[in-house]
Amino acid sequence: MIEEISKENIDKKVQMAAEAYQFLKNTTVKERAAFMNTVADQIEILGEELLQTAHAETSLPFTRLTGEKARTVGQWRSYAKAVAKGVYTEPRIDLAQPDKQKGDLRKYNVGTGPVVVFGASNFPFAFSTAGGDTASAIGAGCPVIVKAHPAHPKTSQLMADAIIAAVKESGWPEGIFSHITGTSYDIGAYLVQHKEIRAVAFTGSFTGGKALFDMANHREVPIPVFAEMGSINPIFALPNLLENRAEAFAKEYLSSLTLGVGQFCTNPGVCIALKGESLDRFIIALKDEIHEIVPAKMLHKGIYESFEKHKTIASGQPEVDIIATADTEIDEWQGRAMVIKTNAKNFMKNPVLNEEVFGPFGIIVTCETSDEMMEIAQQLKGQLTITIAATDEDARNNLTMVNLLKDKCGRLLFNGMPTGVEVVYAIQHGGPFPSTTDSRFTSVGPDAVKRFIRPISFQNWPDEFLPEELKNENPLHISRIVDGEVNSGSLKLQTT
Amino acid sequence: MIEEISKENIDKKVQMAAEAYQFLKNTTVKERAAFMNTVADQIEILGEELLQTAHAETSLPFTRLTGEKARTVGQWRSYAKAVAKGVYTEPRIDLAQPDKQKGDLRKYNVGTGPVVVFGASNFPFAFSTAGGDTASAIGAGCPVIVKAHPAHPKTSQLMADAIIAAVKESGWPEGIFSHITGTSYDIGAYLVQHKEIRAVAFTGSFTGGKALFDMANHREVPIPVFAEMGSINPIFALPNLLENRAEAFAKEYLSSLTLGVGQFCTNPGVCIALKGESLDRFIIALKDEIHEIVPAKMLHKGIYESFEKHKTIASGQPEVDIIATADTEIDEWQGRAMVIKTNAKNFMKNPVLNEEVFGPFGIIVTCETSDEMMEIAQQLKGQLTITIAATDEDARNNLTMVNLLKDKCGRLLFNGMPTGVEVVYAIQHGGPFPSTTDSRFTSVGPDAVKRFIRPISFQNWPDEFLPEELKNENPLHISRIVDGEVNSGSLKLQTT
Numbered sequence: 001m002i003e004e005i006s007k008e009n010i011d012k013k014v015q016m017a018a019e020a021y022q023f024l025k026n027t028t029v030k031e032r033a034a035f036m037n038t039v040a041d042q043i044e045i046l047g048e049e050l051l052q053t054a055h056a057e058t059s060l061p062f063t064r065l066t067g068e069k070a071r072t073v074g075q076w077r078s079y080a081k082a083v084a085k086g087v088y089t090e091p092r093i094d095l096a097q098p099d100k101q102k103g104d105l106r107k108y109n110v111g112t113g114p115v116v117v118f119g120a121s122n123f124p125f126a127f128s129t130a131g132g133d134t135a136s137a138i139g140a141g142c143p144v145i146v147k148a149h150p151a152h153p154k155t156s157q158l159m160a161d162a163i164i165a166a167v168k169e170s171g172w173p174e175g176i177f178s179h180i181t182g183t184s185y186d187i188g189a190y191l192v193q194h195k196e197i198r199a200v201a202f203t204g205s206f207t208g209g210k211a212l213f214d215m216a217n218h219r220e221v222p223i224p225v226f227a228e229m230g231s232i233n234p235i236f237a238l239p240n241l242l243e244n245r246a247e248a249f250a251k252e253y254l255s256s257l258t259l260g261v262g263q264f265c266t267n268p269g270v271c272i273a274l275k276g277e278s279l280d281r282f283i284i285a286l287k288d289e290i291h292e293i294v295p296a297k298m299l300h301k302g303i304y305e306s307f308e309k310h311k312t313i314a315s316g317q318p319e320v321d322i323i324a325t326a327d328t329e330i331d332e333w334q335g336r337a338m339v340i341k342t343n344a345k346n347f348m349k350n351p352v353l354n355e356e357v358f359g360p361f362g363i364i365v366t367c368e369t370s371d372e373m374m375e376i377a378q379q380l381k382g383q384l385t386i387t388i389a390a391t392d393e394d395a396r397n398n399l400t401m402v403n404l405l406k407d408k409c410g411r412l413l414f415n416g417m418p419t420g421v422e423v424v425y426a427i428q429h430g431g432p433f434p435s436t437t438d439s440r441f442t443s444v445g446p447d448a449v450k451r452f453i454r455p456i457s458f459q460n461w462p463d464e465f466l467p468e469e470l471k472n473e474n475p476l477h478i479s480r481i482v483d484g485e486v487n488s489g490s491l492k493l494q495t496t
Numbered sequence: 497m498i499e500e501i502s503k504e505n506i507d508k509k510v511q512m513a514a515e516a517y518q519f520l521k522n523t524t525v526k527e528r529a530a531f532m533n534t535v536a537d538q539i540e541i542l543g544e545e546l547l548q549t550a551h552a553e554t555s556l557p558f559t560r561l562t563g564e565k566a567r568t569v570g571q572w573r574s575y576a577k578a579v580a581k582g583v584y585t586e587p588r589i590d591l592a593q594p595d596k597q598k599g600d601l602r603k604y605n606v607g608t609g610p611v612v613v614f615g616a617s618n619f620p621f622a623f624s625t626a627g628g629d630t631a632s633a634i635g636a637g638c639p640v641i642v643k644a645h646p647a648h649p650k651t652s653q654l655m656a657d658a659i660i661a662a663v664k665e666s667g668w669p670e671g672i673f674s675h676i677t678g679t680s681y682d683i684g685a686y687l688v689q690h691k692e693i694r695a696v697a698f699t700g701s702f703t704g705g706k707a708l709f710d711m712a713n714h715r716e717v718p719i720p721v722f723a724e725m726g727s728i729n730p731i732f733a734l735p736n737l738l739e740n741r742a743e744a745f746a747k748e749y750l751s752s753l754t755l756g757v758g759q760f761c762t763n764p765g766v767c768i769a770l771k772g773e774s775l776d777r778f779i780i781a782l783k784d785e786i787h788e789i790v791p792a793k794m795l796h797k798g799i800y801e802s803f804e805k806h807k808t809i810a811s812g813q814p815e816v817d818i819i820a821t822a823d824t825e826i827d828e829w830q831g832r833a834m835v836i837k838t839n840a841k842n843f844m845k846n847p848v849l850n851e852e853v854f855g856p857f858g859i860i861v862t863c864e865t866s867d868e869m870m871e872i873a874q875q876l877k878g879q880l881t882i883t884i885a886a887t888d889e890d891a892r893n894n895l896t897m898v899n900l901l902k903d904k905c906g907r908l909l910f911n912g913m914p915t916g917v918e919v920v921y922a923i924q925h926g927g928p929f930p931s932t933t934d935s936r937f938t939s940v941g942p943d944a945v946k947r948f949i950r951p952i953s954f955q956n957w958p959d960e961f962l963p964e965e966l967k968n969e970n971p972l973h974i975s976r977i978v979d980g981e982v983n984s985g986s987l988k989l990q991t992t
Contacts, residue, residue, distance in 0.1 A: 092921040105922035412955040425588040426601035428953035457924035
């Protein structure tokens with residue numbers, strides 16, 4: 001049984017977070033980075049118990065969980081490194097000059113205040129309690145209140161304990177991190193509307209994310225909601241590529257579509273191609289290859305049932321053919337892969353086919369002409385990723401479409417498959433609405449820290465009162481823009 | 497008479513902007529910077545006609561208009577300089593490595609798409625048609641549609657013509673910039689809800705800004721609204737400072753309060769101090785000094801009438817004393833300065849006294865104790881600026897309050913007055929709600945460009961298809977983060 005927290009206890013935790021914020025906003029980037037590395041250490045020492053618990057709660061295989069744990073530790077460490085460098089502090093100093101009326105101005109970014117994080121079910125480590133949202137919020141200087149995902153409560157608790165141990169080890173106020181359990185919708189709603197909360201991070205369904213977004217905008221003081229809400233991640237398979245490698249491409253597509261039983265937000269749910277012999281070869285290969293897919297248990301019963309339901313709805317739409325379906329015997333909650341086919345006109349007019357089916361389910365959309373493919377590109381909603389499966393020649397022949405598709409996604413791939421999200425600076429995990437509520441930010445990579453900062457400008461303050469990041473001496477040795485030029489040194493000012 | 501534009505013509509202009517965006521997003525930072533300098537040139541050559549027209553429409557004196565014109569030209573040039581350096585493009589490159597699954601990832605920021613700018617009445621050049629919003633949106637790579645402020649239509653048209661001339665001179669598509677006139681509320685509402693519009697910039701009233709914000713959030717695809725909506729810009733006058741220089745401080749305060757007939761968004765509408773002999777000296781000085789204030793005509797009849805109305809309402813509140821009022825004979829629309837006094841408890845409980853009175857109107861709030869001053873700090877709403885009038889010792893004695901006040905403003909001053917907003921990197925012109933809709937951004941300084949960008953990540957694209965900003969050669973010679981380190985050179989890659 002998951003314990004339901006009372007409103008009084010929520011208030012208490014939020015109040016503690018608000019008080020911890022007054023402490024946290026005055027820590028330096030180096031201090032926050034050191035803390036983040038301590039959290040990484042604490043997660044690293046979680047051993048067999050963590051993996052066993054997570055496996056029992058999510059059915060994810062041990063190899064995957066081992067990799068996800070390493071990724072999670074890596075997130076804390078790589079975000080810490082970027083924070084320590086002052087990448088997100090962006091110090092700007094404009095010194096007093098005779099031709100300026102106002103004297104000395106210095107600006108840097110501070111954390112926005114307490115953040116509520118809603119963990120996701122499909123990444124029990126990397127996108128949950130101690131996941132990237134929590135790491136980036138703390139890196140920014142914001143206390144975090146995690147609303148634990150009810151699908152893996154014990155895993156969450158182990159991760160929360162690791163963070164709490166790091167808080168104790170650092171001698172930081174308890175309110176830096178709180179862990180709230182409960183299954184009621186009201187808990188999340190109450191948190192998002194609490195006046196001391198300054199931002200929200202969420203990974204989950206469109207319905208859930210949009211409800212939080214609306215709630216946050218209707219507050220007396222609106223706050224940002226960074227919700228990642230799902231995506232069909234289309235692949236545009238262009239003619240030369242298909243002609244050259246229809247069979248190999250089918251194998252890669254199916255492998256990506258069924259990876260992790262299709263439970264990735266970057267799962268390539270739609271593949272759009274021109275009608276013809278090459279596409280026929282691709283489809284025949286899909287039919288063959290789907291028998292090679294080994295079935296696996298989905299995350300939980302709810303996800304399995306939802307997958308079966310939406311798969312049936314989508315495949316039962318008019319002008320839809322089932323072209324490949326896994327025929328393996330299945331055990332409890334095992335999602336059986338399916339690929340369907342429809343024509344471009346039907347795809348464009350039927351909204352059901354444009355909705356994500358969470359699981360190993362793909363739609364092949366056949367176009368009569370390249371104009372029709374362009375029409376699909378034009379009316380496509382916002383996506384986390386779009387893939388152009390193409391030869392160089394294909395790309396050259398379709399530059400207008402490629403250019404247009406940049407407006408519809410956060411990450412544009414040239415071949416390869418969209419599953420697999422690298423935790424690096426150059427990743428963008430966040431696309432135009434409705435894939436996320438705010439395409440200006442990423443939830444993966446160190447840049448995720450940007451979601452939780454705001455600038456404050458200090459005018460004419462004596463050095464003793466300035467944060468370390470802005471002091472003349474530059475004691476943290478970070479890169480700053482001084483009078484318009486990048487400068488990593490200390491400022492030699494005439495004493496007044 | 498101002499021409500009212502038809503919906504059909506709005507649609508046409510928005511469509512042109514959407515098409516121009518496809519062009520603009522592929523321009524390089526250097527090309528956009530060159531364009532911005534061309535606009536600056538075009539504004540610079542506007543001579544006597546511009547000043548005469550603006551003076552006739554706004555009553556602002558020639559010296560002020562001459563200075564504001566120079567500032568406006570300076571905005572285009574300094575934003576261009578920052579854009580050219582790639583400060584807002586933030587290129588990040590993570591090269592393919594054996595231990596990474598996904599190969600080459602490259603990210604940079606592109607303009608979000610067509611932006612609607614609502615000009616302000618109080619800065620006919622710097623915050624209007626060719627003001628900072630337009631300059632920063634174009635710098636980001638976004639076409640702009642200006643809804644001209646009806647208070648200075650001819651001035652707006654002259655500025656629009658300058659931008660249009662620059663568009664022609666550059667051979668850029670006409671849709672880069674459109675100028676829409678009309679007085680109807682419906683025009684703005686229609687624009688903000690138009691599906692091709694991607695962001696909105698506004699400077700004006702809370703009612704206006706909040707209405708746009710709500711409209712934008714209720715769209716099928718919500719978009720950001722950057723509305724600057726007003727502020728009372730409190731000054732906390734601490735005891736030592738007042739004791740040392742009550743009279744000089746009174747002179748400075750009154751001068752800032754009445755600068756430009758109080759028609760600045762950073763006008764210091766409230767001054768909070770401890771009861772006592774020093775404060776009495778300050779008030780006596782105010783009474784004396786107010787007679788020195790030369791009356792001047794306000795921007796237009798509507799603003800004058802609103803000032804008189806709100807001044808009367810505020811000064812007529814319970815437990816309020818009028819302590820200083822300008823007694824000069826006044827001509828048409830001349831705003832007569834007034835300073836009132838009330839006690840802290842009354843100020844905290846009466847919301848009327850916490851609202852901006854646009855014009856030369858100040859409230860002195862007297863506190864019984866420093867705890868009471870802290871209470872005011874705690875319940876203060878978001879502000880563009882907060883000023884701590886203090887000696888070093890005062891600041892040391894009030895560190896907790898100073899620290900708390902950081903959460904309530906975008907710019908925190910140590911002495912001096914908040915009027916006068918420097919156009920530099922280190923300025924923050926944007927504070928917590930309700931002073932603006934989004935405290936994470938500034939509407940003044942090159943960083944204003946940040947409002948109109950979003951990242952896009954390219955995975956495994958051949959060099960020929962990448963934007964110049966991300967090509968191996970680094971042909972624009974901009975600073976990039978390559979594999980986590982700042983790098984301004986070109987990439988020497990092994991050919992594959």
